[in-house]
Amino acid sequence: MTNGIYTFANDMVYDQLVALLNSIELNAGKEIPVCVIPYNTQLDKIRAEVAARKNVTLFDDAASIAFWEDFITQAWKAHKTAQKVWHKKGWPEVRRVNFVRKLCSFDGAFDKFIYMDADTLLMGPIEQIYQKLDNYEWVVNDFQYKSDMDYIFNPEAEKLIEKTIGLEKAKSQIFCAGWFASKKGVFNSVELADLLEKLKAGEAEVMSLRGSDQPLYNYLVSRSGISYYNFAYHDLEQATGSHWSSKFDVVDHVLYDKGRRLTYIHYMSIASSEFTQLCAGEDINIPYRDVFLHYRYLKSPEERPKLVRPSLLVRAQRNAKSFVSQNIGKIRSKLVSTGVLKRAN
Template sequence: MNGICTLANDTVYDQLIALLNSIEVILGSNIPVCIYPFDEQIEQIKAEIINRPNVFIYEDSASIQRWDEFMEAAAPERLNRKKFRLYGAHRRFCAFDGPFAKFIYLDADTLVMNSLDAVFDKLDKYDFVVYDFQFRDPTKVYNIQSPKLLEVFEQNRLDSEIFCSGFYASKQGVFDRDTREWLLGKLLSGEAEILYAGAGEQPLLNYMVMKTGMNSYNFGCSLPDDEKTGCSVTSPHFQTRDNILYDKGNRLTYLHYIGVQPDLIRRVCAGENIEFPYRDLFLHYRYLREPSKRPVFREPLKSYADISAPSLLERVLRRLRINL
């Protein structure tokens, strides 16, 4: 059985509902969707999915514990809740245990924009499939200052195989017990120093895929230039037609609201008139099942840049290393 996976807790409830609605519209209401619990705060999600028979929460506690222990051994500093907001993001690795033979993982802050058949089809030939352009910026995956980096991976691989962990497809069982233990041995022998220190599970997943030499494919690298599309809200040129985005005439596969913080989404859904990229599209999918609850904005529009930019006082305090 094939299916869709995501990772969530009640903090990203609004994003999750938008994602589930986009899956229902684009992929249908029968495709199974598995939610991996970011943490124990999932009461809103549990109540919501009662009305979504194709959606379920992953409850294999042994699998969750196994990957918690793997993360603690591989990169214990990333489980520091005070330092890393994404401390639980590694639980998406449970998808490699199940329940789907082939799966596509999407972050909760994404919207499906197109059929994913082509992605599933690539898994007939490849073990790992992505569609993004993270390979253009290795600094958010690896510590490029580490002299060990080029001892572990050749430059041509760093230039072409790096990916964003917000969207990928793979198969059940590709990281079995022996493979996990081998990877941990390599990391603990000193290779952990090549991982970028500032981002949850993404550096580790890149390392796992690249170190094992997994047969991988990136649509962003392989499609002809006149067919490939972007995927991030940081791209301002996408065109909207019938609540679907297009990039120079080509329909997007998915849209990732990367950088738009959960707190801002909550404020907008509560009625605060804050601008963020492709906001109307997000609100369309978020309130698709309950349009009467869509917020009506009565205050002047606030710029996302103004809201997200630190104040002068905050910048001064940061320079003084004072935590607010």
């Protein structure tokens, strides 16, 4: 039986991927195999990095990629509310299709696997994760259940959620798609076909319009009834946080939560461009920056940049660009409503 780790990347997140791979090697061992699922074809740097590492491969099953992209496309096209809202805003029928490629993990070589976004760093051993997979089919370490579930499930479809999944079950099992563990074959072709038919028959409405792949993953896990374990829910006293916004202690380039070693840290919602700028030598304020830089340049410490603060003009330009990027949906919707732009078909 082969245990391994999957991640998801292209050249835009090259620096983050290098840091992740180094953190895996240092904190889990050089023998742990890692497979990189491509986000798209922008992979020149990624291919070179994979070729330089004996334990790393690049996922190349085109049929698997096509299957999952078709699956998410059919699922969201069946979401009548989403289609109506997105059409009015001038958005495409399906958003961020590429993100569903994370689920290619089920079609790869690893019997048991951990999936980690490229914007994560492994902080500790992972044997306990694989051990949990002896008794459970889906394992997470996620405190998202303590917040509202509007990013995962549609708050306007509570009756349907209660009927299909169970409201309390749906609330207690929500998780972030940036880190999870599971096993090959958990979803077979017959089960997936049945779940897709349920989605197309109206159950797609339970998915939140605020997400893309994440609502679908949560639906598949909760609706299928597979066994589920969340360290942050079932073992709260020993669980650690994982989000960069939390206050952690740093000891020898490892993060600790009240004396307990983290399994991983997730830099979710921090733009990849900020890591690129940081690694180019700009004094970008990223949480636990020294920890990230330690892992990024673990194998090439002589290349670690000396940081210089960008000029006021550069910072102003980037702030403006960031504002547009964060509000592009509202801007586009306004332009469509005023006739400046034509609505997408």
